[in-house]
Amino acid sequence: MELTGLSFIGNYRGSSTGAGFQAANPQTDATLQPVFHSAAPEEVDRAVRLAADAFATYSQTSGKRRAAFLRRVADGFETYRQELAERAHLETALPMPRLLGEVGRTAGQLRMFAGVVEEGSWVQARIDPALPERQPQPRPDLRSMLRPLGPVAVFGASNFPLAFSVAGGDTASALAAGCPVVVKAHPAHPGTSEFAAQILSEAVSAKGLHPGVFSLLFDRGLDAGTALVQHPLVCAVAFTGSLRAGRALMDLAAARPRPIPCFTEMSSGNPVFVLPGALRKGAAALAKSLYASFTLGAGQFCTKPGIVLVPDTDETGDFILELAGQVDLSDSFALLTAGIAREYSRATQARASQATLSAHSKEPEHTSAFAARATLFEASLDKLLANPSLADEIFGPDTLLVQCGKPKDFLRAAAALDGHLTATLFGDEEDLAANRELIHILEQKAGRLIFNAFPTGVEVTHAMVHGGPYPSTSDPRFTSVGSLAIYRFARPVCFQGFPDAMLPPELQDANPLGIARLRDGKPEM
């Protein structure tokens, strides 16, 4: 695979006249070749029009056909596993084993959605047969199922250059639902993005799909993304990134003449409640695991534990001592972009004026615009309650410890929380049973409640929820990870009184696809 630096507008390539930009290597601060060219406004428009044209046929393809397409993309990722990971490593400084794993995860997500749409029951077919004898008037035949929304704009995320970027979870779920996708590449990993686009583009063509099913736009600034969200033919937006950028997209989407759903996954502190039994069982081991979790991927996980509430027990001191020791001994980290490193530095300095700075990892060995030191803060519960912004996410290798003296303190802390992707409880089963009220509060604050594991592991399965109340996402009714993510891009359509032959196969009497359906509200046998 070779890099050209040009956008993909269906099966055309973008011009090389737009403003140029290059990726940088966060480990060396070196600029990477080639130059990438920002898409012009007319290229954005053309990509969306092609997507809308493609929708007419792509929305009518069978689940089987879409599955074959998604699997072809997954095959491509596996074929180019090494190249993808190596380029991503250069552009992000994330370690090779993690990136090789992320290629596998990306392929796995594509295959999971392929399985879901090939099997077909995801469309939630419902059949309420006609009741011609009903009084005072007959009931007509009513059948509904989910149909795709229309062209979707996807924004590549900086922190998962493969699994949440060009062919990541948002793209895979939108394509699976039957929606063409226009991706705005993240400018921090344009080379990885172009490789992924080459694989996608090849699959579109190999499977004989309309070329407008997939486009990729490069842009060094905000113009292409803004134009995408405002384009009249775009029907939904998916984004993972900062609260500021996510909220700006939400506001753009809501202010359109025709508002559209805008799924943004943004900012989450992922509170961890350490109950007394957890410290009794092994305070030092838990501290080590916490350190590993909050510095994983240089603390750039959406589910990084950014606030940890600990009880006041005999073992608390050991726990804090071990944690601070881990941080003190740690090397510095290279963050994804110089902008993220600047913001990390600003946010940790601001926090140092509101909380106690307890530990700080070593100074970087050489000066780098990407470097960041791991940071451990401590604050009292009263400070947190007086200033709830202490629970806000700082993107990078930082966490905040809050000591809770009385059992009721956990409830007070939980009640004061904003929305988060996850909330975690560590303890023994007695701790858990004694904290039902805490669990009920946390259920309202987060999309995933975890017992005795750190939140940084996000499985791609059918039951996964990677979503939560604002500001962790724009809409807690949806997830961006797991098979439920497909439901963001579909809407129910009801067919009333249609002859059987004119119905989609999912709704025909003979159930030719053999899918699970509801008949009069009950599972059909």
Added chain:
Amino acid sequence: MELTGLSFIGNYRGSSTGAGFQAANPQTDATLQPVFHSAAPEEVDRAVRLAADAFATYSQTSGKRRAAFLRRVADGFETYRQELAERAHLETALPMPRLLGEVGRTAGQLRMFAGVVEEGSWVQARIDPALPERQPQPRPDLRSMLRPLGPVAVFGASNFPLAFSVAGGDTASALAAGCPVVVKAHPAHPGTSEFAAQILSEAVSAKGLHPGVFSLLFDRGLDAGTALVQHPLVCAVAFTGSLRAGRALMDLAAARPRPIPCFTEMSSGNPVFVLPGALRKGAAALAKSLYASFTLGAGQFCTKPGIVLVPDTDETGDFILELAGQVDLSDSFALLTAGIAREYSRATQARASQATLSAHSKEPEHTSAFAARATLFEASLDKLLANPSLADEIFGPDTLLVQCGKPKDFLRAAAALDGHLTATLFGDEEDLAANRELIHILEQKAGRLIFNAFPTGVEVTHAMVHGGPYPSTSDPRFTSVGSLAIYRFARPVCFQGFPDAMLPPELQDANPLGIARLRDGKPEM
């Protein structure tokens, strides 16, 4: 039952100091007793705080308990059937048989949702069991299900004073999901609203629920509704009404510090495509049925056919002649409010400058602020394409005929349409088979596609979709009628690694509720 004119703030009654207003009888223009009192800002706040308090316990009630509560409300509606319909008749001028039917429909909706939550499978339980042997690392146990969103603000609709008002579909589905409800009463039928609130309030108390589960706020203006949508503790909004009011609520909800879902069902022209076979079969009968449909409820149905596209065939003249004759012979109608009548008059006069006024029903017998004449307009397809606002809804007894000369004209007309609740095709099966492309376009424009029936019949069933692309609703992924309406008010929550006993019963291994679940993405046996 007696009327007091006071709001319901949980089990307290509102003050009588707020600005007063009275309902009017649209048939006589007479003012109706008693005086109703607008809720003060602190009463709105108190109702929402009570709802948030109630959420802590109500969200944890079993489906069985919520079903018993909803059935108690349904029983109340049946007990007070006659009083409810009589008061609604005074306040709306809708005919008694329709209103008696609407009481039954309201009770039926409550019972449908009771059945859905008592059975329990609606929560979409998903279980991905732990894989302790998985390499390179074990998979944790993951289980997800839908949980209620939080307090919901419901706005009563003018045109369904029972079935889409205080205890209507929005309230029933939110309560079924486990969300407390604060209703803002529609000021055109406050007496009907108070009766309904008495029934709901009695049921809350009889079933021993937290009194904050239900409140009703009167307001003659916009203040209480605005305060509700902006209240930090409100988690979702449901509204049926005009595009202007609905869009204003959408904008308020989107501009909050924490944006919330705002379900507005607004404006729909409900296009009807008459294919040649339909006219061959009986042009006059079809014209009579169309007249009955577009004047049903004085044309104040959300699904009124407001634009009818007809082919140019030998029978087209007869069809138009019969339709115009029906309109000419028709008496005038009493609309729901003087404001609706004024707006109908303004909108039909404006349309008369853009389309041909073909028929007009008789002048009203006496001068009335509520009176409206049925109106039939005609326009060419070119006029419609040049001015797509001709397809916009006019709320009241009006419809617009558009002649389509060539077969391709139907496609051009369909492609130009905005979003609608419904799109209808009349014809024979050959017509339908010859119009697959038209059906594919209409599927993108409407939530319900109907063959050979008028859209004004909206069944309350499991497969019904009463929703559609903007501007017919705020979000085409949801419906406000039918059992799918419950999904507006719930969000998935994932429990990871929880001991069985600490899981909600829906997710416990033994499946004590016997609900349908997915295990590893497959239906559990």
